[in-house]
Amino acid sequence: MKKVLMLFIVLLGIAFILSGCSDNAANEIKIGIVSDIHGNPDAEKLKGADFILIAGDYANVTLDIEPYAKLGIPVYVIPGNHETKEDYYNEIEDMHERYLPVIDIHGKAVDLPGFNIVGLGGYYDKDYIVENGFLLNDSDYENAREMLFSFMSQDEPIIFLTHSPPFSDTKMDYVPNVGNVGDKKIADLMNDNQLSNIINVCGHIHEGKGISAEYKSGYSINSATITELITIKK
Numbered sequence: 294m295k296k297v298l299m300l301f302i303v304l305l306g307i308a309f310i311l312s313g314c315s316d317n318a319a320n321e322i323k324i325g326i327v328s329d330i331h332g333n334p335d336a337e338k339l340k341g342a343d344f345i346l347i348a349g350d351y352a353n354v355t356l357d358i359e360p361y362a363k364l365g366i367p368v369y370v371i372p373g374n375h376e377t378k379e380d381y382y383n384e385i386e387d388m389h390e391r392y393l394p395v396i397d398i399h400g401k402a403v404d405l406p407g408f409n410i411v412g413l414g415g416y417y418d419k420d421y422i423v424e425n426g427f428l429l430n431d432s433d434y435e436n437a438r439e440m441l442f443s444f445m446s447q448d449e450p451i452i453f454l455t456h457s458p459p460f461s462d463t464k465m466d467y468v469p470n471v472g473n474v475g476d477k478k479i480a481d482l483m484n485d486n487q488l489s490n491i492i493n494v495c496g497h498i499h500e501g502k503g504i505s506a507e508y509k510s511g512y513s514i515n516s517a518t519i520t521e522l523i524t525i526k527k
């Protein structure tokens with residue numbers, strides 16, 4: 294009960310912070326996007342962001358995320374395919390106690406002023422998951438769809454934070470000599486006719502860093518190994 298109350302207090306505080314963000318452009322949100330840090334954080338580049346999204350894969354969860362947490366703005370994180378469940382949850386809980394705005398959003402959703410966030414960390418291919426890692430199953434995708442669909446009546450942007458990019462016919466998820474290796478079930482969500490206004494921030498495929506792709510419900514941008522500041526309209 295104590296943890297639930299603390300999470301509520303934190304999210305209430307974050308909602309207050311974000312309700313006043315971007316005073317000079319009330320209808321815009323500045324988002325720092327990061328993925329596949331692998332021991333090379335570059336938090337200074339994200340000064341001026343309203344909040345930060347980190348799409349998984351850390352050399353060390355604490356050392357990779359802490360520089361962003363020290364910026365004093367909300368940091369939403371998910372696991373990738375390199376983290377074990379025990380290490381990830383223990384380190385995120387420890388950081389959450391020291392830096393309240395560090396929030397694990399894997400399998401969760403947050404309703405914030407003017408936009409929403411849905412998180413789906415982990416990976417679909419067991420051959421690329423560490424032991425006791427975050428292997429996705431059908432219920433994970435169905436849960437994500439339910440959360441995405443629950444926000445449709447608000448007619449607001451939904452940021453869908455995933456580790457894997459959705460499958461595409463672009464270079465966003467293309468690996469040389471292998472082909473397109475994106476997640477087909479995430480692609481199904483991005484092409485769902487009942488969903489709209491979705492911005493998918495993903496990572497994992499380093500070769501596709503900075504490349505985006507369009508889908509029926511929105512678009513996806515691969516933030517693997519990069520640290521960028523993007524702007525979206527509420």
